[in-house]
Amino acid sequence: MTDVLAVADHRRGDLRDVSLELLTAGRELADASGGDLHAAVISGDTDEFAEKLNREGVDAIHTVDNGEEFNHDVYVQAVEALVTDLDAEFLVTPNSVNGLDYAPAVASRLGRPYVSDAVGLDYDDGTLEVTREMYGSKVETTVEVEDGPFVVSIRGAEWPAAEDIGDAEVSAFDFAPDEDAIRSTVNGFEEVGGGDVDISEADFLVSIGRGIEEEENIELIEELAEVTGATLSSSRPIVDNGWLPKNRQVGQSGKQVTPDVYLAIGISGAVQHVAGMKGADTIVAINTDPNAPIFDIADYGIVGDLFDVVPELIEQFGGDPPSV
Amino acid sequence: MKVLVTVKEVATVEDDFEISGTEIEDTYLDYDLNEWDDYAVEEGVQLAEAGDDVEVVAVTIGPERAEETIRMALAKGADRAVRVWDDAIEDVELLDVETKARLLGAVVEDEDPDLVLSGVQANDDSFGATGVALAEDVGFAWAAVVNALDTEKVLDEGVASVHRELEGGVEELTDVELPAVLTIQTGINEPRYASLRGIRQAQSKEIKPQSLDDLGLDAGVVESSLDITAMYEPETESEAQYFEGDAADQAGALADVLRDKGVVGE
Ligand SMILES: Cc1cc2nc3c(=O)[nH]c(=O)nc-3n(C[C@H](O)[C@H](O)[C@H](O)COP(=O)(O)OP(=O)(O)OC[C@H]3O[C@@H](n4cnc5c(N)ncnc54)[C@H](O)[C@@H]3O)c2cc1C
Numbered sequence: 001m002t003d004v005l006a007v008a009d010h011r012r013g014d015l016r017d018v019s020l021e022l023l024t025a026g027r028e029l030a031d032a033s034g035g036d037l038h039a040a041v042i043s044g045d046t047d048e049f050a051e052k053l054n055r056e057g058v059d060a061i062h063t064v065d066n067g068e069e070f071n072h073d074v075y076v077q078a079v080e081a082l083v084t085d086l087d088a089e090f091l092v093t094p095n096s097v098n099g100l101d102y103a104p105a106v107a108s109r110l111g112r113p114y115v116s117d118a119v120g121l122d123y124d125d126g127t128l129e130v131t132r133e134m135y136g137s138k139v140e141t142t143v144e145v146e147d148g149p150f151v152v153s154i155r156g157a158e159w160p161a162a163e164d165i166g167d168a169e170v171s172a173f174d175f176a177p178d179e180d181a182i183r184s185t186v187n188g189f190e191e192v193g194g195g196d197v198d199i200s201e202a203d204f205l206v207s208i209g210r211g212i213e214e215e216e217n218i219e220l221i222e223e224l225a226e227v228t229g230a231t232l233s234s235s236r237p238i239v240d241n242g243w244l245p246k247n248r249q250v251g252q253s254g255k256q257v258t259p260d261v262y263l264a265i266g267i268s269g270a271v272q273h274v275a276g277m278k279g280a281d282t283i284v285a286i287n288t289d290p291n292a293p294i295f296d297i298a299d300y301g302i303v304g305d306l307f308d309v310v311p312e313l314i315e316q317f318g319g320d321p322p323s324v
Numbered sequence: 325m326k327v328l329v330t331v332k333e334v335a336t337v338e339d340d341f342e343i344s345g346t347e348i349e350d351t352y353l354d355y356d357l358n359e360w361d362d363y364a365v366e367e368g369v370q371l372a373e374a375g376d377d378v379e380v381v382a383v384t385i386g387p388e389r390a391e392e393t394i395r396m397a398l399a400k401g402a403d404r405a406v407r408v409w410d411d412a413i414e415d416v417e418l419l420d421v422e423t424k425a426r427l428l429g430a431v432v433e434d435e436d437p438d439l440v441l442s443g444v445q446a447n448d449d450s451f452g453a454t455g456v457a458l459a460e461d462v463g464f465a466w467a468a469v470v471n472a473l474d475t476e477k478v479l480d481e482g483v484a485s486v487h488r489e490l491e492g493g494v495e496e497l498t499d500v501e502l503p504a505v506l507t508i509q510t511g512i513n514e515p516r517y518a519s520l521r522g523i524r525q526a527q528s529k530e531i532k533p534q535s536l537d538d539l540g541l542d543a544g545v546v547e548s549s550l551d552i553t554a555m556y557e558p559e560t561e562s563e564a565q566y567f568e569g570d571a572a573d574q575a576g577a578l579a580d581v582l583r584d585k586g587v588v589g590e
Contacts, residue, residue, distance in 0.1 A: 011490065070496075072466075095452075097490045100444070100507075101468040104421060104453035105460035113420050113550050116451050129553070134449050135337045139348065142554040143418075183465035184500040193493035204587035228582065229589025240511035252491050261587045282585060284578065285564070289339040291557070300581055301564040302574045312575030317588065 001148065002035030005088040007079055008053055009096050010044050011070065012189065015052050018094040018154070020161035025121060025154050026092050027057035027162065032123040036060065038086055040173070042078050043067050050170045055162035062173040073182040075102040078175050080109050085173075088149060090128075095153040097253075107151040115143055116153045128152070136270055137293040155271065157278075193246040193254060202231035205259045207250060207277070209235040211266015211287065211306055215243045217324045220310055221265060227319035233257065235267045251276035266306050269294025286310070325378045325479065327368045328437035329402060330428055330455070331361040333386050333393035334448040346417065346555045357393045360443025364508040366515040367473060368441050369401035375479040379403050383431050385424060387414065391531055398526035399518035405531040406431055412536055412543040418449075420548045425457035427546075430539035432462045439478065440505040444469050452507075459505035467500050471509040478502070 006026035008019035023039060030037040036059035041049040046063035053061055064078045079102065083091055091110075093103040095117045107114035119140075120131030128145045130152055199205060206225045212218060218238075225232045232248060239249040250257055252272040262280035267273060269285070269292055277283070278297055285298040286306050295301050302309055311321035333355050341352035357365075365382065372378040382397040382405040384390055394405045408427050413419070432440065442455035459466035465484075472487035472495070482502045487495040489509050500506075518526070536543060567577040582588050 011494075016491075072468075076460075097469045097488065100452050101456065101466075101488070104456040105466075107453075108422060108425065108457045108460040111422075113422055113548065114451075114453055114457065115550065116421075116453055133558070134555075135335070135348070136447060136450075138337050138341075138557070139343065139555050140558045141346070141552050144551045144553045146549045146551075183504075184467060184498055187497045187499060189490075190487065190495045190497060191493060192495055204582075204589075228587075230587070236510065242514065246493070253489050254493060256492070259587075261582065261585050263582075282581075284581070291339060295562045295564050296558075296560055298562065298564040300578065301562070301566045302578060303566065304571055304574055308571035309575050309578075312572045313578060316575050316579035 001087055001089045002033040003038060003086055003088045004030045004033070004035055004090040004092060005038045005040060005082055005086055006092045008039060008041040008049060009094045009098060010041070010049055011098070013045065015049050016094070016096065017161065018096055018156040019053065020055065021156065021159040022092055022094060022154060023053065023055055023058055023162035024159040026090070029090050029092070029121060029123050033089060035089060038062060038088065039168070040064065040079070040082050042075055043069060043071070054166045054168050054170065056164040056166040057162055058166045058168040061168045061170045063170065064173050064175050066177060069186055070098045071182065071184060071186055072102040072105070073184055074177050076105045076109065077177050077181065079106045081175050082173060083110060083149060091149060091151045093153045095155050099153050103151065103153050110149060110151065112149055112151050113145060114151045115145060118152050118154045119158045121152065121154070136268060138291065156275065193249065195245060195247040197231065197247055199231055199233045199248060199250065200255050200257050202257070203260045204228065204230040205233045205257060205261070206230040206263045206265065207233040207235065207267060208238055208265050209267030210237045212238070215241070218243055219322045220324045223319055223322055224310055224314050227314055227317040230263070235273050264294050265310065267294055268292050269297065325375060326435065326437040327371055327378060327380045328432065328435055328440045329361070329364050329368045329380060329382050329397065330440065330442040331365060331382050331384050331394060331397050332358045332443070332446050333384065333390040334358045334446050336447070343555050343557070346552045355389065355393065357396050358443050358446045360445060360508060360510060362515045363510050363512050364441040364443050365397045365400055365402060366513045367508055370513060371475055371478060372401065374475045381406065381435060381437070383408070383428060385409065385413070385419065385427050394531060395526045396518060398529045399522040400516055401522065404529050406435070406534055407531050408534045408539065410536045412546050416546050416548065418548060418550055418552050419546070420550045421451050421453040421457050423546050423548060424454045425461045426541070427539070428454070428458050429461040430541055431534065432458070434539070438502050439484065440464065442505060442507050444507045444509050455505050455507035465500040465502070465504040466506065467498055467504065468507045469509050470506045471495065471512045473506065473512065
């Protein structure tokens with residue numbers, strides 16, 4: 001009862017990055033508990049995925065062949081069976097959209113508490129300490145869980161990917177799902193956010209968030225983009241409100257962008273937003289809240305009111321700020 | 325048809341705040357309906373408007389103060405509400421996912437809905453797990469992170485035909501059988517503002533209090549093996565260079581940087 005099981009994430013033929021990060025987090029737990037690290041991959045081209053998961057530090061890889069794509073009803077059954085069969089003490093899952101769709105149910109079946117979105121894990125003598133954020137990253141908490149099995153999901157990009165080639169034993173896990181318990185059917189996929197502009201191609205993005213308050217005020221930022229030759233992008237709430245089209249959204253469920261300069265105006269820097277823009281060369285943030293998480297990743301910061309700063313900025317480039 | 329919408333009153337933190345022990349001091353907190361739940365309420369109300377004889381029941385776990393928030397759901401069109409609370413709940417610092425799922429599960433057993441709508445996550449503790457854990461507990465089908473729902477199919481065929489919003493601008497098209505729990509993502513609809521008439525009507529709608537006893541649960545249900553042992557402001561990793569002065573100075577300094585980077589076009 002010291003082993004760790006990490007469950008890989010894949011979609012439409014690609015192993016997602018978090019899968020290799022899970023191996024690093026899992027290896028750390030296995031080292032702390034003195035157990036083995038098992039990786040599991042369910043559905044899809046499991047042979048190919050198993051090869052990619054075969055990194056240093058992984059002791060065993062279990063493949064479950066069952067259809068091409070993720071189906072949570074299959075995952076819940078397979079993961080529960082794996083945890084039970086391996087007698088695993090730790091189940092580590094990705095805090096991805098698919099992770100959100102099965103891990104809480106597995107925890108519930110195992111009768112164990114579920115701690116999601118870990119940014120730090122520390123195991124010592126039967127107690128797992130999980131570091132996680134609350135209140136939109138304004139505070140960090142440590143949560144202690146007594147007694148395993150422990151079920152945690154990890155945030156993407158917090159642990160480095162496991163790198164070197166390993167020599168884990170790969171075996172097919174003997175599992176057949178109870179077909180009656182499969183009550184969801186995945187019919188396909190749809191790509192959204194296409195259209196006239198591709199913000200991921202832009203060198204300079206001026207990006208607006210909820211700090212803009214009203215749809216009418218967007219004009220101000222449009223003018224700034226106009227006079228500086230920048231492309232306009234935004235955080236999610238602006239798109240949710242229908243103020244800008246989906247193809248302008250930066251972040252986890254929008255576009256990943258890597259411009260030379262990303263100017264974030266009235267954007268707090270939520271993890272799902274940062275996931276889409278942290279690769280920018282230079283990040284500039286304008287925000288009234290000096291503690292806004294966006295400043296943690298910014299190269300330049302202005303603590304100030306966008307309604308004061310942006311008009312001045314427009315004038316700097318010879319523009320005429322609209323009155324909003 | 326009956327739709328149950330889980331709603332949570334969440335605390336948002338002011339820009340400046342202080343932590344005492346493992347909590348943020350109450351004076352720095354403002355309370356509001358969880359952003360994701362606002363979309364779940366709207367989705368429920370839209371189902372009721374599209375169908376005949378659809379009842380929308382809002383359910384919350386929360387102290388008396390939360391009635392103000394749940395009245396917002398009633399003002400927006402929910403028919404009635406259930407509020408679960410108990411001295412035993414008051415005493416626990418952290419309601420873990422499983423506890424919330426069990427409490428809500430008892431209400432589901434009572435109400436026997438066809439569809440449960442919950443938010444993807446709450447913006448205070450952001451566990452993002454209650455809806456799916458609830459579904460598992462009560463034996464419902466589910467789908468997480470739903471950003472489109474075919475209303476007609478729900479009403480006419482008893483199937484929730486949904487889009488699940490995955491990463492990177494990809495949506496998964498999935499059908500789930502009813503009864504089901506859907507966790508609702510922001511942007512699925514445009515939540516309405518409560519009308520004055522709605523607010524007035526909400527005053528006379530029922531908010532049924534439910535204790536553990538009423539739900540046939542004993543105090544053991546709120547015991548948790550999770551414990552918050554520390555809360556702190558994360559050490560800033562900021563290496564940002566800040567521009568000081570008034571807005572004109574700040575803008576001037578930023579303009580210099582932008583020119584310097586060579587990104588400003590004509
Ligand atoms: C599954 C999932 C996927 C998600 N995907 C994405 C995604 O792809 N992209 C994304 O962006 N989000 C995504 N989110 C949402 C994310 O969690 C945040 O809710 C969102 O990023 C917040 O947007 P914001 O920063 O504009 O708003 P807020 O967090 O509300 O921040 C507004 C900021 O504006 C500042 N401000 C207010 N007034 C002013 C002013 N006058 N001048 C200057 N500053 C001001 C405030 O201090 C605050 O920091 C996702 C969430 C989930 C659960």
